[in-house]
Amino acid sequence: MNNNNSEFEPKIVAFVCNWCTYAGADLTGTSRLKYATNVKIVRFPCTGRIDFMLLLKAFAQGADGVIVSGCHPNDCHYTSGNFHARRRWITFRGLLDFMGIDVSRIQYSWVSAAEGAKWADIVNTTVANIRELGPYTEYQKVADYLDKEDYNG
């Protein structure tokens, strides 16, 4: 699976909140900090809006890793969206692990609008981590089941 690591470019989808991490990622750019280009950022009003199904859909559509990021606790624009999100991720993570889905491919983080450097670091370390793990073919094979008739488990 990992034979072509040198050629493998991970696809990463980042689900971020509008008020902190998106602004933080913006700051990374305006601060001229360089970071890996493997990440595609999707902007949401709040981490509380990030449905767990979106993460599963990202993997099914070929993402090798996912970043979920929002405001630090107590900094939520809507007061408690990130607290609700945190509970959801605690719950979701346990379930995914019990079902054998690779939770190490999901990076959760709190990045405020002032933490441009932290955002660059999160993206770079996640990309390095996913590069190590290789493509998430295990999940994609399941997702492509109807396209491939030779699927044998």
Added chain:
Amino acid sequence: MDKLREKAAALLADGTVTMVLGYEEGTNKPRPLFCHTAEQASKLVYSSQCINNLAVYLTKKEIMGAGKVAIIATIPTLRSILQLSVENQLNEDNLVVITVTDKDEVKQFANFAEIEAYIADFQLKLDGKEQEIITKLEGMSREERFKFWMEEMSHCFKCYACRAACPLCYCTKCIVEENRPQWINPWAAPLANMEWQINRAMHMAGRCTGCGACGDACPVGIPIHLLTRKMMEDLAPEFGFTPGQPSKNGNALSTWKADDKENFIR
């Protein structure tokens, strides 16, 4: 059993209730019985074989509109009734809850608080066989667990019996019927099956009372009740709940604490 029949017949005869939900003799095991007259009450049975969770009917519109009903509840059913009550799905005035105690006595509950006190004596336990599967899964590597679940899920043909059997799956529009967007593909393919079960388990997070009705209902025997069950047991210490007892301060995902513990968010 005679006492139970007498009680049900009396409730129906004096017009206290219009219907008694109970069990009658079935082919292999007792099956649900909807008793409308005192004569029908003679068909009622009660034993440890009664495994259908009758609480599932309480949120059906046919029964909610039927006036006052009585339900003959087993311990798991009582747990479900309590959870439904904290979710404001039941009208205390329109429900008579009856159970048969260990000493074969018929007990009628005056209110939900009394059910709660009664239930507290019964510890929620996993069957040996189920505990065995959980222990086996916990000992596996992640890849093996994934393989195990994909193998199990490959049998699923999306009959949604798990949804129909669960007393707490009472949404009038389920996410699988949602098609704008189509969150979960309706066909029975491994990914769609898995996504459905993940959704079911997430929607049950902190609400499941561990009755096992979903697993019993599965016609191909996928141990899906383990998903909700495992979550129930994992979440209880995390968020300070007692497994099998409803949390009055809101469900796991509808509430939060500023000091919820996690160690995976950077």
